[in-house]
Amino acid sequence: MAPINSSNMELHSQRLLEPDLPVQVRLQLVMEVRDSLEMTHTPDYLNFLRCYFRAFSAILSTFTAPQGTENAEHKLRNVVIEILNRLPHSEVLRPFVQDLLKLSLRVLTQDNEDNALLAIRIVFDLLRNFRPTVEAEVQPFLDFVVAIYRNFKFTVKHFFDNPNATVNVVAPVPNQHLDSIGDAPGMMAVPGGGQLNPSAQSFKIVTESPLVVMFLFQLYAKLVQTNIPFLLPLMVEAIAESGPEKVPPHLKTPFVELKGAQVKTLSFLTYLLKSNADYIKPYENSICSSIVKLLVTCPADSVSIRKELLVGLKQVLNTEYRRGLYPLIDTLLDERVLVGTGRVCIETLRPLAYTLLAELVHYVRGDLSLPLLSRIIYLFSRNMHDSSLTLVIHTTSARLMLNLVEPIYEKGVDQQSMDEARVLLGRILDAFVGKFRTLKHTIPQLLEEVEEGKERPNLRMKLEVPLQTVLNLQPPLEYTKEINDYKSLIRTLVMGMKTIIWSITHAHWPRPQQQSQQSSNIAAQPFRGLREDEVLNSF
Template sequence: MSPIQNFEQHSSRLVEPDLPTQTRLEMVVEVRESLEITHTADYSSFLKCYFKASSLILLQITKPQFVDNLDHKLRNVVLEILNRIPHSEVLRPYVQDLLKVAMQVLTTDNEENGLICLRIIFDLLRNFRPALEKEVQPFLDFFLKIYQNFGLTVGHFLEEVKTEEGKPVEISAPPSDQSLSLATHFRNGKINPSTRSFKIVAESPLVVMFLLQLYSRLVHNNIPALLPLMFDAISVTGPEKLPSRMKRQFIELKGAQIKTVSFLTYLLKSCAEYIRPHEESICKSIVNLLVTCSDSASIRKELLVSLKHILGTDFKRGLFPHLDTLLEERVLVGTGRACFESLRPLAYSLLAEIVHHVRADLSISQVLPVVSLQFVCFCFKKIICLSERVIILEPMQ
């Protein structure tokens, strides 16, 4: 594709009211493929022409879409462009407006575009920190909103599962137009709204953690309101039986909960006074997630790391009632081969630490599995130690 010769003419045509959506999409793809220009002296001219055009496309020419159509693709490519432009001093005059555009799209669009907006906003808050401190609170308000909506999002997910099974549906709150709309998104396979998205929730804890480092005072002011919502979110267990076509949503649900647990364990020491009332809840949630999450080595390792953080504090008392569950090997390491091979040492070392703390209270039914596991581990270590010698001796036999 040939490079764009005249930014001004190209950007003016891009926002013509009667331009077909397909043509507009092709033109923004041209812009995306010409982004190397933003690393040259022409970056200022590029922004002057295309920032306004991008804003018009996102805020006026198109509307948020919740299905994968041309308008959605158009908005997605425009956001990709805004996400990839360099955050140099050339961008500074546009920062406030770019932040407003990204916040508007984040709070009204679908989850795919919302994820891009999360990155745009976070990069702006990180790179232009002194000037944007007043803009942090609306961003934090968004996180509060998605955790407030978490129960409703899960409720519709469960409703879909129960409908699949032909059972009556129980809804804790009266259905609204928005909730019915969300149910339609699940059933018809459309793109979820960003404010009710497990994917967005999964990304949020990491962003809040970095904001906690960049804007400590502001974030700490929101912790008392945010943490109870997070504990409510991780306490949801999900359905016992799951139709195969709902597996993706279930994995996204568990992923969102695990990321939230990781954030909460990160705060164990700095925000202990706010977490203390939820000591039992966080421990129970970690165990439940170990029982129900998929056999992904990376996901299970993240949970085990959270368990390790818990054991480093006096919150570990909340784990002791769950020893029987943790003694089951499939709970600690899962059933997948990759999990078994990579996580077994960490899992057993954590289990040994838990057993050490409760050794005086172990029942006979608990002692036997503990001894059995320790015996297996001991034999396994000895076999590894002798394996090299066996390999050396084999050709000599």
């Protein structure tokens, strides 16, 4: 057939409305329209809408039904929705916006996952670009979001509790706000392997929904008070779902989609912390517990999901609701939980993860036990000597250990705890001395380069990092920034030595709260200073 243009557009669209036209022929005609979509960017756009919008509505509402398998009818619906998704959102489209939005909402609530993903993008774009016109249709979309979160637990069970089931029947999400556009089926077959999920049981749809809801709450503040009381508890329950303990290989994809949906939901909840914190307060502990649970259950090699989780953790740390994380710090000290075990996760997420962990430890340092402080010292002293981490992380690790000196010192309330505290302080001193030993060769090089004022390769790459590690490092830092990073690290180490040495030398002396009790026993002088072997080990 000749290319579609203004002269044959009306005739071509009328063929699409023929009731007895075979599906394959109708599909071919629709694909011809898709291949001619450039006309929507010409003055013929309005004529295109007048000719084809009625035909597209009839195809989606009358001539076809939502499909549970990939067949010609599903392909026909998919191509039509793709065309609607690609329409330019100019003023020419405004007269058709109401009908297009209702049509898209019907597809979103009753069609399969593939078509619903296109439909939710249409809904989002229309709500964003035609705000005065479509305000009445915002609430129906929010009702759908509430419904899919209400069904979230059953969706998890559908995928993972009976993974060998091949066919189930699921009713679509009811929505009393949707006007009738045409007769649509009330039920659709839910697939087993290789088939299509209904939108009401799709983790991908859940993943897309929070962003749209966030945008709508920003535009229509009055909707927050009417919808948050219903939506928030459902979202909190959704992120608390752990899924199966062991995931069979054939269910790995839906499991990753589950975690992606939960993390997007968590991102929405952390957004509410900024603007509607009062609604979040009753769920403080539950949300914090779910963050850690998601880190535990998230696939070890899912970099993007883990990164978004860490960003959500950062948002919580910046608020007073971080208190809910304090009892969970023991779990977060496990690097397999915090960073994951995938190679890409380890290479890309460690700086962010350790920075957040250092911030959390800083807030709760006074309440930590000596065994927990021992684990923290081990982790951050190792990080300070890890040449694959940046100098900024080295400095952060040093500062954190300095912040732990006083809490460790204060833990010495009896002879046993004084001994344990002194050992931990000695480990911090050993870490600092070891770092000085590493920098012993770097400082002369730095001074030499400053005097000569010439360009040179990255010092860390030349002096500290083995060749195989260099190959995986990021591009070299700018010379001046690297100099400043070294200065900051050395300053932190030097200024901290006084505090560390004083605390070690006074580790067995009575604390202020104990002096009144021991003032009568002046003859018993506690050990003070460093032993000879400790001094020798420092050189």
